Amino acid sequence: MSAAIEVRGLRKDYRAGLGGREVKALSGIDLAVQPGELFGLLGPNGAGKTTTVKILLGLTHATAGSASLLGKPVGDPESRRRVGYLPEGHRFPGYLTARQTLSIFGRMSGVPSRTLAPRIKDLLSRVKLSDWVDVKVKRFSKGMTQRLGLAAALVHDPEVLLLDEPTDGVDPVGRREIRDLLKAEAAKGRAILLNSHLLSEIELTCDRVAVLRSGRVAAMGTIEELTKRNEEKSSSNGYRFVASPLSEELIADFRALGAGAERVNGHVRLTARNVAHLNQLVDATRARGALLTELTPEKSTLEDVFVDLVRAADPASADPSSPSKKSEDD
Amino acid sequence: MRALAANIEEVFREAAARWTLIAYFALSSLFILLFAVAVNLDVVNGALAGAKIFGQSVHMGRQSVDLDRLVLGFESGFAGFLYVVGTFLAIFATAHLVPRLMEKGTVDLYLSRPVGRVPLLLSRYVGGLLLSASNVVYLLGAMWLLVIWKTRLVHPRFFLAAGIILFGIAALMAFAFLIGTLTSSTAVSIMATFAVFFLSAILANHDRIAAALSAEWAAALVQGLYWVFPKTAQLGAAVVALVMGDEGPRRMRDALTLQPFVTTGLFGAVSLTLACLRFRRKDF
Numbered sequence: 001m002s003a004a005i006e007v008r009g010l011r012k013d014y015r016a017g018l019g020g021r022e023v024k025a026l027s028g029i030d031l032a033v034q035p036g037e038l039f040g041l042l043g044p045n046g047a048g049k050t051t052t053v054k055i056l057l058g059l060t061h062a063t064a065g066s067a068s069l070l071g072k073p074v075g076d077p078e079s080r081r082r083v084g085y086l087p088e089g090h091r092f093p094g095y096l097t098a099r100q101t102l103s104i105f106g107r108m109s110g111v112p113s114r115t116l117a118p119r120i121k122d123l124l125s126r127v128k129l130s131d132w133v134d135v136k137v138k139r140f141s142k143g144m145t146q147r148l149g150l151a152a153a154l155v156h157d158p159e160v161l162l163l164d165e166p167t168d169g170v171d172p173v174g175r176r177e178i179r180d181l182l183k184a185e186a187a188k189g190r191a192i193l194l195n196s197h198l199l200s201e202i203e204l205t206c207d208r209v210a211v212l213r214s215g216r217v218a219a220m221g222t223i224e225e226l227t228k229r230n231e232e233k234s235s236s237n238g239y240r241f242v243a244s245p246l247s248e249e250l251i252a253d254f255r256a257l258g259a260g261a262e263r264v265n266g267h268v269r270l271t272a273r274n275v276a277h278l279n280q281l282v283d284a285t286r287a288r289g290a291l292l293t294e295l296t297p298e299k300s301t302l303e304d305v306f307v308d309l310v311r312a313a314d315p316a317s318a319d320p321s322s323p324s325k326k327s328e329d330d
Numbered sequence: 331m332r333a334l335a336a337n338i339e340e341v342f343r344e345a346a347a348r349w350t351l352i353a354y355f356a357l358s359s360l361f362i363l364l365f366a367v368a369v370n371l372d373v374v375n376g377a378l379a380g381a382k383i384f385g386q387s388v389h390m391g392r393q394s395v396d397l398d399r400l401v402l403g404f405e406s407g408f409a410g411f412l413y414v415v416g417t418f419l420a421i422f423a424t425a426h427l428v429p430r431l432m433e434k435g436t437v438d439l440y441l442s443r444p445v446g447r448v449p450l451l452l453s454r455y456v457g458g459l460l461l462s463a464s465n466v467v468y469l470l471g472a473m474w475l476l477v478i479w480k481t482r483l484v485h486p487r488f489f490l491a492a493g494i495i496l497f498g499i500a501a502l503m504a505f506a507f508l509i510g511t512l513t514s515s516t517a518v519s520i521m522a523t524f525a526v527f528f529l530s531a532i533l534a535n536h537d538r539i540a541a542a543l544s545a546e547w548a549a550a551l552v553q554g555l556y557w558v559f560p561k562t563a564q565l566g567a568a569v570v571a572l573v574m575g576d577e578g579p580r581r582m583r584d585a586l587t588l589q590p591f592v593t594t595g596l597f598g599a600v601s602l603t604l605a606c607l608r609f610r611r612k613d614f
Contacts, residue, residue, distance in 0.1 A: 014613070057442045060613040080444040087438035093340065095347030104343075107336035108443040152439070162442075 002071055003032035004160050004191030005039075005056065009065035012051050012215075025051045027215040028065065033193055035159070038186045040202035041195045042302075043212035044310050049195050050088070052212070053162050056193075057085055069160055081110060084153030088164035088195075090145075094138030098129055098148055101137060102155050109156035116155075123151040126181060128174075142169030150178065154185070161185065161192045167201055179205050203302040211309050218309045227300040238298035239278065241270040243290040253284045267294070333445045334453040341427060341457030351423050354465060362472045371397075371480055399577060401483050406573040408473060409491040413498065413569045416466050417527065417562075420499045421506055423465075424458035425519040428510030428605070437614045447610045455507055455602065462499050466492050491569045497591065498565045501598030502527060505560075508605040511612070527562050529555070534563035560597045561590035 012026040026048045033039040041049045054060040056067055058074050072079035092101050102120045107113065124130050127147040132140070140148065146169055153161060166182070167175045182205055186192050196202055202209060203223055210220040219226055243250065251268060254261040259281055260271030272278040285292055345351045431437060431454060440450060474489045502523050509519040533539070536556035540549035571586045 054438075054614065057438070059438060059441050061611075077444045077446045080442055083442070085438065085442035087435060087442070089435045090439055091433065091435035092439065093344060093347075093436075095344060096340075100343065104336045104340050105439065105443065108333040108440070108445060110332060110444060112332070 004035045004037075004070055005031075005033040005068075005162075005193055007031050007052065007056070007065070007067045010052065010055060010062055010067055011064040012048070012055065012060065013063045024215050026055075026062075026065075029212070029215070029217055031210050031217060031220065033160075033191045035191050036186055036189045037208065038182060038192045038194065038206045040206035040209035041193060041212065042199065042202060042209055042306055043218075047212040048215040049212055050164065053085075053164060053193070053195055056162060057083070082156075082159040084156065084158035084161045086146075086149045086153040086161075086163045086166055088168065090149050092137045092145065092148065092152070095136060097134045097136055098124060098140075098151075099133050101148060102152055105152045106155040111156045119155065119157075120151075123154055127151045128177065143171060143174055146170050147174070147178075150181070159190055161190055162195075163192065164195045165197065166194065167196070167198060175201065199301075199303045199306055209302070211306060213309060218312075219305065223302055226305045227302065229305075237272050237274070237278070239270045239272065240294065240296045240298060241268040241281075241292075242266070242294035243268075243285050243292050245290055247288070247290070250285060250288050250290055253288065254281055257281060257284060269298070333443065334449060334456075337440075337445070337450065337453040338457040338460065341454055341461060344430075345423065345461050348423070351461075351465075354419050354423065355468070358465065358469045358472075362469070362476065365473065366476050369480060397481060398483060401477060401481055402485065402574055402577050405474075405477065405485055405488040406570045409470070409488060409495070409573045410566055410570045412466065412470060413491075413495045413566050416462070416469070416495050417499050417502060418524070419465065420458075420462035421502055421520060421523050424461060424503055425506045425510065425523065426516040427454045427458050428507050428609075429514050429516045429519065432511070432514045432612075432614070434614075441614065448606045451507070451511075451606055451609045452602075455503065458503055459496070459500055462503070463492075463496050466495050466499075470495075485573070487575055488573050491573050494565060494569045494572060498560070498562065498594065501560045501594045501601070502562075504598040504602035504605065508601040508608070511605045511608040526559060530559040530562040531566075533559055534561070557593060558597065560594040562594075564590035565594060 007029055010026050010029040011024075013022055013024050015021070016023050029048065029052060031039075041052065043049050051060060055062045056069060056074055057080065058077070067074045069079040069083055096104065099120055102123065103113075103116055106116045106120070111119070121130075121133075124133055127150055129144060129147055129151070132144065137145065137148065146166065150163075150166060153163065161182075163182075167178050170178060179201070182192055182194070186207075194202060194206060206223065208220070208222050209226065211218045211226075219229075221229075246263075246266075246268065251261045251263065254268075254270065257277075257280060258273070259277065260269075262269045270278075270281065272281060282292060282295070428451070431440060431450075441447065445453075470489060470492045474485075477488070478484055505526055506519045506523040509522045510516070513519065533552065533556040536552050540552045543549045543552065568586050568590065
């Protein structure tokens with residue numbers, strides 16, 4: 001199966017200002033998104049996420065490398081025929097109504113007028129804007145504009161969706177609706193590239209992610225693969241521990257047994273060496289006459305993976321409580 | 331084609347949403363209405379025997395006035411007036427088309443569609459030109475029909491003057507598009523285009539200006555600029571000369587040569603080509 005989105009050795013250099021220093025926005029990116037896949041693109045500010053998307057859409061020209069959409073090179077406007085795009089901070093003309101917006105952008109994507117009318121009605125219903133069909137866009141809230149943007153990205157029934165912060169400004173209920181909509185679109189076989197700062201959104205939505213750092217792919221894989229890799233790298237086994245009563249004496253016992261114990265908002269973050277050591281801590285709890293009510297292994301999240309990757313590249317941004325940083329400060 | 335038509339429609343919808351254009355149409359309509367209601371002519375055997383403006387009789391003496399000459403004089407004056415005002419309003423109403431397209435958050439929406447950058451820019455140019463044409467044709471056409479109704483005199487050249495007016499607008503709008511692609515600023519586009527309009531009018535006297543300059547390079551610069559810039563003054567004179575026909579003074583008829591049209595057309599074509607090249611290569 002050929003990739004819906006394919007990027008090979010993509011590089012982008014530009015000069016910051018007239019005669020300014022050369023900036024390497026992308027330093028050789030390789031990635032591929034298959035049909036039906038929800039792919040997340042992550043990275044700190046300036047990592048090259050937006051540049052990658054802009055090159056895919058022909059908004060910016062690559063310095064080197066290649067990029068294609070559905071097998072067509074991105075320099076060919078026809079490559080965008082079956083691509084829907086939702087840019088970050090988009091500004092639809094305020095004087096158009098929702099219907100007019102979808103009609104104009106639908107026709108610009110080559111959709112015949114006769115098929116547009118029913119599609120517009122259906123799309124506005126799917127993004128919960130049925131009651132705002134003939135209202136001018138300038139009256140829309142940020143969340144409504146975002147929903148309209150999503151409808152505009154889908155108006156020509158694209159096979160590839162490139163979405164930049166699709167849930168920006170949308171309330172939690174709306175976010176869930178957008179997530180469900182994206183999953184439904186991926187289930188239809190559409191390839192979706194999601195660019196977002198909201199790691200929890202990516203974690204809940206995407207099948208695979210790539211983390212960009214300084215214009216390179218720092219990590220790529222399924223969320224499970226990435227978080228597991230992160231857990232393996234971490235030497236300590238953390239647990240969320242709750243007992244009744246959770247006394248200071250019990251915490252002192254844990255420390256005396258060589259465990260890490262830190263009280264955090266009504267629970268204890270416990271670090272044990274291994275399972276045997278953990279059981280020793282449970283015995284100590286019972287010996288104190290306390291009842292164990294919760295013991296949950298702490299899982300590495302996408303946020304942990306992201307933060308670790310970013311810090312690995314920039315030691316200066318590392319945790320100030322870390323020993324190396326402390327000694328420097330001292 | 332469907333995509334380009336949609337883009338042109340968007341230009342018209344935007345124009346309809348802008349007060350400047352509504353004001354232009356309203357003022358034009360008011361002018362036409364005033365002319366229709368206020369001017370009453372008493373035509374006897376093809377000559378003007380009497381006239382009433384706002385119900386008041388105009389003293390004509392004992393002799394009647396040659397109506398044909400009078401109407402031609404009005405039409406040529408009005409066409410010349412409309413050449414200046416129409417051009418200014420057209421630039422004012424369309425100079426934003428490129429800067430607004432290039433705004434962050436907007437350009438992405440257009441360029442992400444399967445339309446090439448050059449066709450996209452050209453469709454906005456065509457949209458702007460159609461918009462300007464609709465204004466000029468509305469005002470000139472309505473006045474032409476009113477004159478026919480009031481005097482029974484048909485001077486097709488008056489209506490055809492719209493062609494020269496639009497030719498001048500097309501060249502200047504191309505320059506406004508070029509400045510728009512270079513600066514992304516509506517204000518700079520308008521100012522630069524108006525500056526070219528006035529400078530070109532001054533350069534109509536290039537021979538006299540060059541003769542008055544002591545430095546040879548300065549004289550050469552003036553002559554060079556004259557040939558590079560559009561011939562706005564000559565086009566204005568050509569509008570009047572076209573309407574007047576054989577009735578106009580010889581000096582006016584001499585203005586109807588090919589040179590101003592060729593050089594102005596070249597100026598517009600080069601400006602539009604440069605605008606397309608810049609827009610095609612630009613990173614957003």
